[in-house]
Amino acid sequence: MPFLAAGSTLHVMSVQPTLYGDRKVYPVGAFNRGVAEWLSRIPPVWVEGELTELRRNDRWGSVFFTLKDPEDGSTVPASMPRRAFDALGLELADGERVHVQGRPELYAAKGEFGLRALTLERFGLGEHLAALERLKKTLAAEGLFAAERKRALPRFPRRVGLVTGHDAAAKGDVLTTITTRFPPARILVAETLVQGPRAALSIVAALEAVTAEPDVDVVILTRGGGSFEDLLPFSDERVVRAVAACRVPVVSAVGHEQDTPLCDLAADVRASTPTAAGRLVVPDLGELLEGLRRARAALALGARRAFERQRERLARSHTGLERGARRLLERDAQRLSVTRDRLRRGPALLLERRRGALDAAAGRLRALSPRATLERGYAIARAHGDVLRSVADVATGDRVEVELAAGAFGARVEEVTR
Amino acid sequence: MTDELSFEQAQKELEGIVERLERGEVGLDEAIALWERGEELYRLCSGQLDAAHGRIEELAKRAGQVPPGS
Numbered sequence: 001m002p003f004l005a006a007g008s009t010l011h012v013m014s015v016q017p018t019l020y021g022d023r024k025v026y027p028v029g030a031f032n033r034g035v036a037e038w039l040s041r042i043p044p045v046w047v048e049g050e051l052t053e054l055r056r057n058d059r060w061g062s063v064f065f066t067l068k069d070p071e072d073g074s075t076v077p078a079s080m081p082r083r084a085f086d087a088l089g090l091e092l093a094d095g096e097r098v099h100v101q102g103r104p105e106l107y108a109a110k111g112e113f114g115l116r117a118l119t120l121e122r123f124g125l126g127e128h129l130a131a132l133e134r135l136k137k138t139l140a141a142e143g144l145f146a147a148e149r150k151r152a153l154p155r156f157p158r159r160v161g162l163v164t165g166h167d168a169a170a171k172g173d174v175l176t177t178i179t180t181r182f183p184p185a186r187i188l189v190a191e192t193l194v195q196g197p198r199a200a201l202s203i204v205a206a207l208e209a210v211t212a213e214p215d216v217d218v219v220i221l222t223r224g225g226g227s228f229e230d231l232l233p234f235s236d237e238r239v240v241r242a243v244a245a246c247r248v249p250v251v252s253a254v255g256h257e258q259d260t261p262l263c264d265l266a267a268d269v270r271a272s273t274p275t276a277a278g279r280l281v282v283p284d285l286g287e288l289l290e291g292l293r294r295a296r297a298a299l300a301l302g303a304r305r306a307f308e309r310q311r312e313r314l315a316r317s318h319t320g321l322e323r324g325a326r327r328l329l330e331r332d333a334q335r336l337s338v339t340r341d342r343l344r345r346g347p348a349l350l351l352e353r354r355r356g357a358l359d360a361a362a363g364r365l366r367a368l369s370p371r372a373t374l375e376r377g378y379a380i381a382r383a384h385g386d387v388l389r390s391v392a393d394v395a396t397g398d399r400v401e402v403e404l405a406a407g408a409f410g411a412r413v414e415e416v417t418r
Numbered sequence: 419m420t421d422e423l424s425f426e427q428a429q430k431e432l433e434g435i436v437e438r439l440e441r442g443e444v445g446l447d448e449a450i451a452l453w454e455r456g457e458e459l460y461r462l463c464s465g466q467l468d469a470a471h472g473r474i475e476e477l478a479k480r481a482g483q484v485p486p487g488s
Binding site: 154155156158175179182183184185186187188189190191206209210213285288289291292295296298299300301302303305306307309310 | 424425426429432433435436438439440442444445446449450452453456457460463464467470471472473474475476477
């Protein structure tokens with residue numbers, strides 16, 4: 001059933017309401033025409049939607065179709081001049097995404113609203129890619145993917161948020177990896193749609209819900225592989241912004257290694273697979289316990305080593321002290337013994353010295369004594385008790401006493417020589 | 419104060435203490451204090467691991483929450 005008759009025109013007319021007292025009342029036709037006239041002033045706009053229920057007939061002046069919003073299911077009937085439509089040469093199938101430029105119209109005869117298309121473009125893979133590339137550039141320019149925005153994951157998460165599809169293989173992989181690696185892990189799963197037009201908002205809601213829960217300090221956003229279209233929600237601007245704005249670090253594991261949905265770029269860490277994401281998020285309990293045991297052993301060893309080091313140092317100090325003291329004592333003892341020796345030797349030395357002095361004196365005394373002269377062969381002659389110094393003191397026959405060095409004898413003077 | 423330490427903080431502090439002890443630049447009193455602190459941190463970490471019970475919860479079921487539009 002056509003919604004808008006081909007070539008239908010809106011006759012702009014001023015409508016006079018009928019007055020019932022102070023109530024203005026319009027006939028239906030006038031009401032419809034009035035609204036139609038008002039709508040016709042809206043300039044042409046571009047509308048995006050899925051093309052469905054396409055009806056074309058060579059006998060009709062227009063083609064008719066319905067545009068459907070894949071996000072919320074809203075629809076709008078649309079029409080387009082058949083010649084203009086045919087001139088595009090598009091082989092459009094039901095469900096294809098299109099951009100339609102047109103203006104709103106009201107079919108006055110039936111009060112039916114619709115979109116009158118002027119032109120139409122397929123919004124296909126190429127257009128998707130181009131739009132994605134534009135979005136990527138815009139978000140990158142905003143710094144959403146900047147390396148300095150990336151946060152470190154907690155080494156020991158208190159609670160892991162997992163945003164994933166219902167009963168998805170990805171979910172199972174993450175749960176198995178985490179619980180195997182780290183059995184005490186607490187995981188909070190928030191299920192979401194992971195493909196289709198409503199997935200983006202669902203993902204954003206799940207992210208928000210899971211991070212609003214207490215203790216959740218890291219989130220894994222995951223989905224297994226899929227077609228380009230399947231993964232599109234993970235490049236949706238709302239999802240990408242939600243990932244970037246998430247209050248806790250996000251690990252993104254979406255699609256396969258070669259897919260890079262924009263949420264991967266906005267996430268703090270990108271994991272190649274759900275299993276890899278699980279490994280990134282929790283430590284290995286075995287390794288953790290081993291590390292703790294090692295730390296404890298090193299702790300005891302370190303303390304003992306510090307203790308031994310101190311004892312060694314103390315022992316060294318003690319030895320040094322002893323040696324120092326002994327050295328001091330020895331020096332004193334030696335000095336004492338030297339002194340004692342000197343003390344002992346003192347009197348003998350003195351005696352010797354005295355004896356020496358005495359001997360010298362005796363020598364000198366002896367040298368002066370006449371006896372020494374006698375020893376050289378001289379003799380002392382006495383007569384009458386006087387020492388004879390001149391022949392005049394004696395006469396022949398006098399008795400003379402002669403003293404030699406050794407002994408003395410008496411003699412008679414036989415002659416006196418003058 | 420110790421009660422407020424997260425596992426991560428405790429583990430980090432423990433490793434720091436081990437490192438200091440291994441460098442051997444600490445005096446005896448400090449070594450003993452560090453050792454005691456390290457043992458305390460070890461007990462804290464092991465205790466947290468022992469006390470942690472693995473749990474998997476489903477948010478949507480628990481909160482009765484349904485993704486919008488579904």
